[in-house]
Amino acid sequence: MKKFPISLSRILGLVRKEFIQLKRDRLTVAMLLGIPFMQMVLFGFAINSDPKLLSTAVIQADSGPLVRSYLTALENTGYFSFNYHLDRVEDVEELFLEGKILFAITIPEDFERALIRGERPEVLIEADATDPVVTARATSAAMQVNFLALNHDLKGPLAHLRPIPPPVELRIHRRYNPENITHYNTIPGLLGIILTMTTVMITAITLARERERGTLENLFAMPVHPFEVMSGKIIPFIMGASFQAFLVLVAARFIFEVPILGDLWLLSLALIIFITVNLSVGFTLSTIATNQLQAMQMGMFFFLPSILLSGFLFPFSGMPKWAQWIGEILPLTHFVRIVKSIFLKSAEFGDIKMHLLNLLIILVITATISLKRYKATLD
Amino acid sequence: MSNDSEYAIDVTGLTKSFSDQIAVDHVSLKVRRGEVFGFLGPNGSGKTTTIRMLCGLLSPEDGSGTCLGFDIMRESTEIQKRVGYMTQKFSLYEDLTIEENLLFVCRMYQMDNLKERVAAALSSLGLYDRRKQLAGALSGGWKQRLALVACMIHEPELLLLDEPTAGVDPKARRSFWDEIHEMAAKGITVLVSTHYMDEAERCHRLAYLSNGKLLAQGTGPELIKLSGLHTWRIEGENLTDVQMILSKASAVETMAPFGARIRASGTDEKALEKAVIEAASSPDVAVEKVPPGLEDVFIHFSNSAGVPIQ
Ligand SMILES: Nc1ncnc2c1ncn2[C@@H]1O[C@H](COP(=O)(O)OP(=O)(O)O)[C@@H](O)[C@H]1O
Numbered sequence: 001m002k003k004f005p006i007s008l009s010r011i012l013g014l015v016r017k018e019f020i021q022l023k024r025d026r027l028t029v030a031m032l033l034g035i036p037f038m039q040m041v042l043f044g045f046a047i048n049s050d051p052k053l054l055s056t057a058v059i060q061a062d063s064g065p066l067v068r069s070y071l072t073a074l075e076n077t078g079y080f081s082f083n084y085h086l087d088r089v090e091d092v093e094e095l096f097l098e099g100k101i102l103f104a105i106t107i108p109e110d111f112e113r114a115l116i117r118g119e120r121p122e123v124l125i126e127a128d129a130t131d132p133v134v135t136a137r138a139t140s141a142a143m144q145v146n147f148l149a150l151n152h153d154l155k156g157p158l159a160h161l162r163p164i165p166p167p168v169e170l171r172i173h174r175r176y177n178p179e180n181i182t183h184y185n186t187i188p189g190l191l192g193i194i195l196t197m198t199t200v201m202i203t204a205i206t207l208a209r210e211r212e213r214g215t216l217e218n219l220f221a222m223p224v225h226p227f228e229v230m231s232g233k234i235i236p237f238i239m240g241a242s243f244q245a246f247l248v249l250v251a252a253r254f255i256f257e258v259p260i261l262g263d264l265w266l267l268s269l270a271l272i273i274f275i276t277v278n279l280s281v282g283f284t285l286s287t288i289a290t291n292q293l294q295a296m297q298m299g300m301f302f303f304l305p306s307i308l309l310s311g312f313l314f315p316f317s318g319m320p321k322w323a324q325w326i327g328e329i330l331p332l333t334h335f336v337r338i339v340k341s342i343f344l345k346s347a348e349f350g351d352i353k354m355h356l357l358n359l360l361i362i363l364v365i366t367a368t369i370s371l372k373r374y375k376a377t378l379d
Numbered sequence: 380m381s382n383d384s385e386y387a388i389d390v391t392g393l394t395k396s397f398s399d400q401i402a403v404d405h406v407s408l409k410v411r412r413g414e415v416f417g418f419l420g421p422n423g424s425g426k427t428t429t430i431r432m433l434c435g436l437l438s439p440e441d442g443s444g445t446c447l448g449f450d451i452m453r454e455s456t457e458i459q460k461r462v463g464y465m466t467q468k469f470s471l472y473e474d475l476t477i478e479e480n481l482l483f484v485c486r487m488y489q490m491d492n493l494k495e496r497v498a499a500a501l502s503s504l505g506l507y508d509r510r511k512q513l514a515g516a517l518s519g520g521w522k523q524r525l526a527l528v529a530c531m532i533h534e535p536e537l538l539l540l541d542e543p544t545a546g547v548d549p550k551a552r553r554s555f556w557d558e559i560h561e562m563a564a565k566g567i568t569v570l571v572s573t574h575y576m577d578e579a580e581r582c583h584r585l586a587y588l589s590n591g592k593l594l595a596q597g598t599g600p601e602l603i604k605l606s607g608l609h610t611w612r613i614e615g616e617n618l619t620d621v622q623m624i625l626s627k628a629s630a631v632e633t634m635a636p637f638g639a640r641i642r643a644s645g646t647d648e649k650a651l652e653k654a655v656i657e658a659a660s661s662p663d664v665a666v667e668k669v670p671p672g673l674e675d676v677f678i679h680f681s682n683s684a685g686v687p688i689q
């Protein structure tokens with residue numbers, strides 16, 4: 001058993017060694033810098049792109065100047081491209097399934113007559129919301145149009161039909177994905193996912209690599225405390241991951257223009273805690289794995305549920321209870337909530353302290369497990 | 380010296396098994412201070428496992444003892460500060476330069492005068508000019524020498540060298556052993572595991588391990604005597620027939636053919652003599668009784684594996 005004071009100089013020696021190795025390990029550096037870049041670009045295009053001229057089918061059971069005017073207004077938003085004019089509602093289904101249209105707009109019979117009578121006829125916009133990011137803007141544009149479209153036409157004796165409420169009842173029916181996730185979900189989640197991916201994977205691999213190469217035997221034969229080895233492994237990656245987080249935040253704010261309403265210091269605190277938790281998880285995995293491949297696989301084993309169950313990909317409330325329970329023990333879940341609150345709701349410390357506490361609990365548990373498992377012997 | 384006991388290593392009953400398979404079975408060792416102690420045995424006999432237990436890398440399931448006067452169970456840190464362990468497989472960082480590796484080791488032992496110490500070590504190695512090369516780029520022999528220097532840089536009192544010369548050419552091996560003896564002369568205790576007979580002969584005392592059991596321990600002549608072995612040398616032009624006959628004779632417990640020469644050994648002196656003379660009846664085959672060598676003894680040990688010699 002090792003009982004001796006922990007030495008800062010030894011930790012620094014270990015950190016230094018780790019940095020030299022990192023410097024020569026192009027692949028890991030590429031991973032540290034490349035992954036955030038790649039993910040931001042990939043996800044970023046989806047977030048930032050404001051897709052226009054989306055293929056749309058129109059089912060027009062009435063025609064007349066007001067109908068034409070209404071449709072033109074929709075078309076003028078630039079989001080809709082009326083590629084199909086259908087007579088039968090049944091055909092819509094097929095076009096949706098084949099992916100030929102993203103929207104179907106249904107103008108009911110006697111639209112004009114009902115409109116003039118002030119009966120607020122109902123226009124139905126069906127949207128393929130599989131990718132809500134794509135359809136969200138178009139539908140919100142349609143909503144605005146609904147308020148204003150007919151203002152020009154409704155004058156003179158018809159002026160009393162002007163809003164509010166709008167003369168037309170617009171019903172939007174989001175198909176395939178009724179829970180409408182917007183891109184504000186994506187960036188906080190993405191920040192967490194990038195950090196999880198690099199930190200958990202890299203730490204899991206780095207100790208396993210020493211085991212695989214046999215250098216761990218030499219390290220353990222020296223009077224080095226397990227805590228020192230753990231710190232030596234973790235500190236460089238706290239720095240690396242913080243840098244990553246910085247990159248992502250800068251991109252989020254200035255390229256993708258996500259509002260960051262809350263306190264940046266609070267965000268930094270949450271980030272540091274989250275990074276440390278992940279590193280501790282990675283370190284725990286690496287005490288179990290005997291080689292790099294195993295460490296990688298275990299990393300994936302942790303990473304996948306993090307993506308799927310943290311509320312990043314699917315809304316948390318929509319998941320079955322058991323999945324929610326798993327989600328609750330994943331650091332990413334709490335981090336996503338924290339970051340969303342800080343970004344969008346300018347949350348203060350009091351608002352997120354429960355989530356921070358949860359992260360700290362996970363940290364204590366994983367750090368205890370890893371220090372227990374990791375005894376600085378080869379047993 | 381940290382403790383003035385006579386023995387640098389004094390352990391009894393060390394035992395370790397890996398998932399039900401026993402790797403080291405109640406091994407007791409006594410290694411005197413300042414001696415070069417050879418640790419022999421076939422592959423998988425438990426040499427590495429024993430050495431790892433001595434320096435706290437593995438915790439023994441059973442057994443007790445001291446290393447440099449410190450308890451191997453409770454004071455492994457104190458032991459590690461004073462022991463230099465050279466692993467069987469090269470275990471320095473291949474992606475660090477020679478100099479960086481040595482600096483790292485010095486930092487782990489919290490040495491002072493890092494720069495001078497490392498520079499001195501590099502010069503003694505003859506690697507000062509190549510200090511910026513990656514350790515992974517060195518050839519086998521150089522890696523071995525670097526590893527030796529690295530495990531001595533903190534001036535240990537005890538060196539544990541696990542097959543330090545495996546795969547090294549004879550000339551490099553010889554200078555390696557010269558260095559080992561220089562260190563022993565300075566009072567450093569060296570425990571070295573090896574497969575080579577010429578190296579075994581350069582050790583002050585030896586231990587032979589087989590299947591995790593310590594079969595014998597002592598000086599070369601003591602081991603030879605302990606084995607109770609008698610050896611005959613048979614020389615001749617064509618010894619294939621002789622070898623056939625000898626291999627069937629039960630009195631011949633071990634046989635080592637070397638082309639035009641065979642060494643046949645056994646513990647039953649009379650029966651062995653009879654068997655040898657019968658087998659070598661042809662006039663162009665000469666037989667002679669010779670003193671058994673270490674090699675005969677070790678082959679004998681590995682054949683009679685598992686039975687400790689009293
Ligand atoms: N970490 C380990 N896990 C499982 N078995 C091991 C381990 N280390 C050694 N062994 C087994 O213990 C026995 C002794 O091995 P070892 O001490 O390496 O022998 P030697 O060094 O004499 O070649 C072998 O059978 C080996 O397979």
Ligand SMILES: [Mg+2]
Binds near residue numbers: 423427467542
């Ligand atoms: Mg070995």
